[in-house]
Amino acid sequence: MNIYVLVKRTFDTEEKLVVSGGQIQEDGAEFIINPYDEYAIEEAITVRDAHGGEVTVVTIGDEEAEKQLRTALAMGADKAVLINTEDDVEELDQFTSAYILAEYLKDKEADLILAGNVAIDGGSGQVGPRVADLLGINYVTTITSLEIDGDTVKIIRDIEGDAEELETSLPLLVTAQQGLNEPRYPSLPGIMKAKKKPLEELELDDLDIDEEDVEAKTQTLEVYLPPKKQAGRILEGEIPSQVSELVSLLRSEAKVI
Amino acid sequence: MSKKVLVLGETREGALRNVSFEAIAAAKKVSGGGEVVAVLLGETVSEFGSELVAYGADRVITVEHPHLKSYTSDGYSQAFMAVVDQEQPQAIVFGHTAVGKDLSPKIASKLQTGLISDVTDIEGEGADAVFIRPIYSGKAFEKVKLKDDGVVFITVRPNNIAPLEREERSGDVSSLSVDITNLRTIIKNVVRKSAEGVDLSEAKVIIAGGRGVKSKEGFDSLNELANLLGGAVGASRGACDADYCDYSLQIGQTGKVVTPDLYIAAGISGAIQHMAGMSNSKVIVAINKDPEANIFKVADYGIVGDLFDVIPLLTEEFKKVM
Numbered sequence A: 001m002n003i004y005v006l007v008k009r010t011f012d013t014e015e016k017l018v019v020s021g022g023q024i025q026e027d028g029a030e031f032i033i034n035p036y037d038e039y040a041i042e043e044a045i046t047v048r049d050a051h052g053g054e055v056t057v058v059t060i061g062d063e064e065a066e067k068q069l070r071t072a073l074a075m076g077a078d079k080a081v082l083i084n085t086e087d088d089v090e091e092l093d094q095f096t097s098a099y100i101l102a103e104y105l106k107d108k109e110a111d112l113i114l115a116g117n118v119a120i121d122g123g124s125g126q127v128g129p130r131v132a133d134l135l136g137i138n139y140v141t142t143i144t145s146l147e148i149d150g151d152t153v154k155i156i157r158d159i160e161g162d163a164e165e166l167e168t169s170l171p172l173l174v175t176a177q178q179g180l181n182e183p184r185y186p187s188l189p190g191i192m193k194a195k196k197k198p199l200e201e202l203e204l205d206d207l208d209i210d211e212e213d214v215e216a217k218t219q220t221l222e223v224y225l226p227p228k229k230q231a232g233r234i235l236e237g238e239i240p241s242q243v244s245e246l247v248s249l250l251r252s253e254a255k256v257i
Numbered sequence B: 001m002s003k004k005v006l007v008l009g010e011t012r013e014g015a016l017r018n019v020s021f022e023a024i025a026a027a028k029k030v031s032g033g034g035e036v037v038a039v040l041l042g043e044t045v046s047e048f049g050s051e052l053v054a055y056g057a058d059r060v061i062t063v064e065h066p067h068l069k070s071y072t073s074d075g076y077s078q079a080f081m082a083v084v085d086q087e088q089p090q091a092i093v094f095g096h097t098a099v100g101k102d103l104s105p106k107i108a109s110k111l112q113t114g115l116i117s118d119v120t121d122i123e124g125e126g127a128d129a130v131f132i133r134p135i136y137s138g139k140a141f142e143k144v145k146l147k148d149d150g151v152v153f154i155t156v157r158p159n160n161i162a163p164l165e166r167e168e169r170s171g172d173v174s175s176l177s178v179d180i181t182n183l184r185t186i187i188k189n190v191v192r193k194s195a196e197g198v199d200l201s202e203a204k205v206i207i208a209g210g211r212g213v214k215s216k217e218g219f220d221s222l223n224e225l226a227n228l229l230g231g232a233v234g235a236s237r238g239a240c241d242a243d244y245c246d247y248s249l250q251i252g253q254t255g256k257v258v259t260p261d262l263y264i265a266a267g268i269s270g271a272i273q274h275m276a277g278m279s280n281s282k283v284i285v286a287i288n289k290d291p292e293a294n295i296f297k298v299a300d301y302g303i304v305g306d307l308f309d310v311i312p313l314l315t316e317e318f319k320k321v322m
C-alpha cells in the first residue's frame, strides 16, 4: 500500500509563549511534531505493517523541519519529503499549504493519506480536507479507529463525543483524532536507521508551482496575547465560609448566577 | 459595500442549534447591510425555516433529500454548492461544529477562497470586517482578514457571538431541488454517547471534573450541582481515560470547546490541552487540593481544598439562595 502522512512542525504550546512586535517569538522555543500528526504517523506504520507497502512523511517548511521528519523516520516511516518554501513563499495559509501538498501528491497514486485533524499552532483543521478535495478523493476527519480490508475501509470517527461508524473505500484521506492509537517513541535502533533513510528536499520549482499560484488568501494583521486577566482571587478561611463567600461573589460580583 | 451572506443552519436531535442563530448574527455583521440567506440541508428540514427568520435571516433556502439524512461531506457539499451556484454569495458563515469543521474546507477549496475558522469575535462590518480567532491552544489570538476580493468564509465558535433577539419577522422559505449522487461514505451507525439534556458546547454553566474526582460515583455530586444550576457536567481527559465518565464529556483541544458564563473545574490540574477548551469562559472557578495547580492561573476564584468537601457544601449553599 502506498501511504503518505502530512506532518507539521509546530511550536510546543506547553511552552511559554512570547509575543513581540505582533508576532510569536520563535527563537529558542521548543518545536515538536504536531501531536495529532503523531497519531497519523503511528497509524500509517501500523497499516503498512499489516498490509505491506511504504510510508512517506511529507512536510512543508524550512530546513529546521528536517528534525521532525527524522523523528518520523525513527518511529518507522520509510521515506521523508521536505518541501522547502523558505525562499519562495512569505506567507503561508491553509490554501497555500493544501495547494502545494496536492501538487506534490497528484501523481503519487496514494492509496491512503493521513494527517492530524488539527495543528495545535494555527488550529484551523483545514489542510487535510482541502488536499483531498484538490486530489478528488474522499476524506474522513477526526477518526478514532481504522480498519482496512481490501478496498473497503471501516472507520469510527468522533463527532462531538458521539461515535460514528462508517464505511468507505480507498483511495482515501483521513485525519487523526486523539484515541486512534498510542504513538510509539523512536527506539535507539530506529534513530540509527533513520539517519540512513531517504529524505528528499524539493522546492516549488521542482513541483512546477508558480509563486503566484500559492499566494495566501488570508492575511494575519496582528497576533496578541489575551488581555491579562486580573489575578484570580484565592479565597481564604475555613472551607464552609469560603464556599459561602464564593456563592455570594458569583451572585453579586461576577453576576453569573 | 454590502455582501450577500449564506449561513448554514444546523439541527441536532430535532431542533435548531443555538450556534446557527449566532452564525446569523455574525452574518449580519459581515453583510454590512446586505442580505442574509440561511441554508438548511437534511431529509425534512423546512419546518425549521421560520425560526431562522425569527432570528434574523432575511430568507431561507432548504434542500431536502433522503441522502442528506446523515451528514456526509459528499452529500452536503453537493447540496450547498448548488445553493452557492444559485445565489452567488459574497460571504459564507458556518458554525465551528463537527459538521462545520468537516464541510467548510471542502467548500472553501471548491471556491478557491480563504477560510477563517473558529472565529470568536468580529471587528468592523461589511468590507472592513476583521476576524479574531484563538491560536496556539488558546494562548494567543490573531486578527485575520481575507486578502483578495474572494468569498469571505468563516466558521464561528459556539457561544461567543451573541444571537439577535428572537422577533416576529417575515422572510421567504423556499426549497431547491438538488440531485445528490455518488456518496463515497456510507454511515452505518451513530453511537450516541452524549448525555441527554444541555448540550455542553451551548451550556451557560459547566461543572467539570478531573482525575481528582477519583471514580464514577465521584461525578454524582457534580451532576447534582449541575442540575441545580441548570448546567451540564464536563470532564478532563484524565477523568475520561480513567473511565470515570464518557469521552463525550471531554473538554479541551481534543474534546469540546466551551465558553460558558460559569466554569467550575474540580480536581482538574489545568493542562494546556484542557485550557484550550475552556479558557475563554467568562468566569472560572477552580477547586483543587494543590495550591500550585496550573488551573488557578486562569481562575477568577479559587478554593484550595478537597472537592469532596467543597462541592456538596457549594450545592447546599446554592440551594439556600436560589
Ligand SMILES: Cc1cc2nc3c(=O)[nH]c(=O)nc-3n(C[C@H](O)[C@H](O)[C@H](O)COP(=O)(O)OP(=O)(O)OC[C@H]3O[C@@H](n4cnc5c(N)ncnc54)[C@H](O)[C@@H]3O)c2cc1C
Pocket: A035, A036, A178, B209, B210, B211, B212, B213, B235, B236, B237, B238, B239, B250, B251, B252, B253, B254, B255, B256, B266, B267, B268, B269, B270, B271, B272, B273, B274, B277, B287, B288, B289, B290, B293, B305, B306, B307, B308
Ligand atoms: C494531543 C493531546 C491532546 C489532549 N487533549 C486533551 C483534551 O482535550 N482535554 C483534556 O482535558 N486533556 C487533554 N489532554 C491531556 C492533558 O495533557 C492532561 O493529561 C489532562 O487534562 C489531565 O487531566 P486532569 O487534570 O483531570 O488530571 P491530573 O493532571 O492528574 O490532575 C488531577 C488534579 O486533581 C487534583 N486533585 C486530586 N484529588 C483532589 C481532591 N480530592 N480535591 C481537589 N483536587 C484534587 C490534583 O491536585 C490535580 O491537580 C491531551 C493531551 C495530548 C497529548
